[in-house]
Amino acid sequence: MQEQQKLITLENISKEYDGTVVLEDINLYVRKNEFLTLLGPSGCGKTTTLRIIGGFEKPTTGSVIFDGQDITDLPPYKRRVNTVFQKYALFPHLNVFENIAFGLKVSKRSKEEINERVAQMLDLVNLKEYGKRRVDSLSGGQQQRIAIARALVNEPEVLLLDEPLGALDLKLRKGMQLELKRMQQRLGITFIFVTHDQEEALTMSDTIVVMKDGRIAQIGPPKHIYDEPKSAFIANFIGESNIIRGRMIKDELVNFCGTNFTCVDFGFAKDAQVDVLIRPEDIVIVGEDVGQLVGTVKSVLFKGVHYEMIIDAGGFSWKVHSTSMQPEGSQVGLSIVPFNIHIMKPMEEEELDE
Amino acid sequence: MKTLKRAYLALILLFLYVPIAVLILQSFNAGISRAKWEGFSFRWYVQLIQSPNIMQALYVTVTIAILASLISTILGTMAAIGIHAMSKKPQSMMLTLSNIPMTMPDIVTGISLMLLFIFTKMDRGYFTMLLAHITFNTPYVVLSVLPKLKEMNKHSYEAALDLGATPGYALRKVILPAVRPGIITGAMLAFTLSLDDFTISYFTTSPLVQNLSTLIYSEARKGIKPTMNALSALMFVSLLILLLLINRRTAESS
Numbered sequence: 001m002q003e004q005q006k007l008i009t010l011e012n013i014s015k016e017y018d019g020t021v022v023l024e025d026i027n028l029y030v031r032k033n034e035f036l037t038l039l040g041p042s043g044c045g046k047t048t049t050l051r052i053i054g055g056f057e058k059p060t061t062g063s064v065i066f067d068g069q070d071i072t073d074l075p076p077y078k079r080r081v082n083t084v085f086q087k088y089a090l091f092p093h094l095n096v097f098e099n100i101a102f103g104l105k106v107s108k109r110s111k112e113e114i115n116e117r118v119a120q121m122l123d124l125v126n127l128k129e130y131g132k133r134r135v136d137s138l139s140g141g142q143q144q145r146i147a148i149a150r151a152l153v154n155e156p157e158v159l160l161l162d163e164p165l166g167a168l169d170l171k172l173r174k175g176m177q178l179e180l181k182r183m184q185q186r187l188g189i190t191f192i193f194v195t196h197d198q199e200e201a202l203t204m205s206d207t208i209v210v211m212k213d214g215r216i217a218q219i220g221p222p223k224h225i226y227d228e229p230k231s232a233f234i235a236n237f238i239g240e241s242n243i244i245r246g247r248m249i250k251d252e253l254v255n256f257c258g259t260n261f262t263c264v265d266f267g268f269a270k271d272a273q274v275d276v277l278i279r280p281e282d283i284v285i286v287g288e289d290v291g292q293l294v295g296t297v298k299s300v301l302f303k304g305v306h307y308e309m310i311i312d313a314g315g316f317s318w319k320v321h322s323t324s325m326q327p328e329g330s331q332v333g334l335s336i337v338p339f340n341i342h343i344m345k346p347m348e349e350e351e352l353d354e
Numbered sequence: 355m356k357t358l359k360r361a362y363l364a365l366i367l368l369f370l371y372v373p374i375a376v377l378i379l380q381s382f383n384a385g386i387s388r389a390k391w392e393g394f395s396f397r398w399y400v401q402l403i404q405s406p407n408i409m410q411a412l413y414v415t416v417t418i419a420i421l422a423s424l425i426s427t428i429l430g431t432m433a434a435i436g437i438h439a440m441s442k443k444p445q446s447m448m449l450t451l452s453n454i455p456m457t458m459p460d461i462v463t464g465i466s467l468m469l470l471f472i473f474t475k476m477d478r479g480y481f482t483m484l485l486a487h488i489t490f491n492t493p494y495v496v497l498s499v500l501p502k503l504k505e506m507n508k509h510s511y512e513a514a515l516d517l518g519a520t521p522g523y524a525l526r527k528v529i530l531p532a533v534r535p536g537i538i539t540g541a542m543l544a545f546t547l548s549l550d551d552f553t554i555s556y557f558t559t560s561p562l563v564q565n566l567s568t569l570i571y572s573e574a575r576k577g578i579k580p581t582m583n584a585l586s587a588l589m590f591v592s593l594l595i596l597l598l599l600i601n602r603r604t605a606e607s608s
Contacts (some may be wrong), residue, residue, distance in 0.1 A: 054516060055515075056512050056515075061455075076512065076515040076516050077516070077517075077518045077519055077520055082516055083505075083516045085509040085512070085513055086509070087507060087509070089507045089510050089512070089513040090507075090513075091507035091513070091528055091531075091532075092532065093531040093532060102514070102517050102519075103517035104518060106518040106519045106523060107518055150513075151516075155520065339494075
């Protein structure tokens with residue numbers, strides 16, 4: 001399958017600015033036709049990584065391999081990638097048509113070809129009648145589409161997108177997420193997408209690369225990252241979570257809140273300190289006589305699809321999501337199935353490793 | 355109170371503009387005496403045009419203003435782009451270095467340039483005056499182009515490179531069009547400053563190559579001729595027009 005083909009490989013990439021380390025030993029590959037998302041909080045190095053692939057920054061060490069060729073020193077205008085910039089960076093002195101045609105004019109295409117391909121692009125982004133408009137007369141969402149069209153018209157093999165939906169309001173953002181994903185599948189182009197929005201990353205990506213402090217924290221498909229986060233940081237960053245200190249009794253048995261729980265994890269040393277992750281939607285509220293833990297409902301928030309309850313049980317405040325509401329102050333039992341208890345190496349140990 | 359305010363304002367404007375009004379009026383005086391109005395005439399303006407000295411000085415003034423503003427606009431724009439691309443520390447240093455000459459008294463600039471030309475054994479004349487004008491004009495161009503660069507989306511240039519443009523192509527097709535208003539304002543400012551200058555020109559040219567202001571000065575020492583009134587009136591009017599144009603441009607862009 002062609003999906004196995006590595007299109008871009010980052011090898012041991014590090015980047016320093018005036019002695020400050022921004023990226024440290026990044027190793028990553030991107031397959032053809034993949035939708036890969038670089039996800040992380042601001043300052044984690046995701047944009048710098050993208051800029052290194054685009055050719056706007058040179059790594060301090062390491063190399064960028066594109067289709068088997070080392071392109072580390074190749075300037076941006078010789079790379080077969082195009083970028084959609086944050087805030088779009090459209091050219092204000094050119095109209096919509098001229099903006100999209102810019103790349104084709106640079107490569108000296110014939111007038112007929114330019115007209116035809118720009119028209120196709122305007123059609124693709126649903127802005128057919130807008131060719132003659134000034135770019136600053138367009139809304140944020142429309143400018144966003146023009147920026148995408150301006151990049152895609154050059155038929156790049158890879159499209160880099162730097163927080164392209166950051167400036168749009170929620171509803172427009174959701175719409176554009178679907179539209180981008182649809183475009184990516186239709187055109188068969190590799191997308192490398194940068195965002196700090198975990199929900200966006202989970203919705204759109206084939207692969208998510210979680211970054212923290214200039215390093216890669218975890219790589220994997222969205223479901224895997226959500227279900228099996230490697231650390232408390234990732235668990236907290238992606239989705240909501242309860243993270244509690246625990247101790248391994250033996251394989252597949254963990255103790256927290258003074259109670260032994262059956263789990264599915266093994267391979268930890270006996271009595272090892274661990275972080276236990278339980279997602280709020282994985283805690284089931286049962287009768288107080290049958291619960292593994294018993295506690296009191298402290299607060300209830302209505303969140304639309306579900307209720308979010310804070311329940312004090314076993315000396316810990318649990319965040320619980322449920323579609324049925326328990327009144328504040330009531331006693332409830334909590335039950336967690338083994339499959340939903342996820343054991344991770346504790347934070348300190350992970351940081352010692354670094 | 356209101357009348358007092360108005361009277362105060364009128365007084366100030368009177369002091370500012372009466373001398374110039376008198377000068378313009380005198381330039382149309384048919385008689386040679388400045389004390390007596392002897393009727394309206396274009397006599398001095400005709401004499402002005404017929405004087406080879408003055409026409410030569412006019413030629414020097416205008417050609418120097420054109421050349422100096424042209425060259426300093428190119429240099430200043432390049433400098434502004436360079437300064438804009440610098441990182442913070444060297445940028446603020448370069449800006450200070452570029453701004454200081456503007457705050458220096460003209461006489462200091464004039465004398466130091468004169469000393470430099472003497473030291474390097476350059477014969478003072480048209481060329482040295484041109485060099486001097488380019489020197490004092492350039493920082494003003496930098497100052498009017500820089501804000502336009504700052505207004506640009508900082509990724510515009512990168513976007514052009516990304517779309518396949520070489521740095522030169524991106525400069526011509528993306529950066530220069532975006533900062534064009536600043537470049538034109540800078541060029542007009544440079545042209546005006548150059549027309550207007552006396553002090554620096556005085557120290558950097560020889561008595562054989564006069565521009566209008568140095569000519570008026572040396573004529574005035576021999577006693578003011580009515581032709582000088584006419585010449586001054588013309589200079590005032592043309593500079594006024596230029597300044598109004600520049601002010602309108604800056605008002606429009608802000």
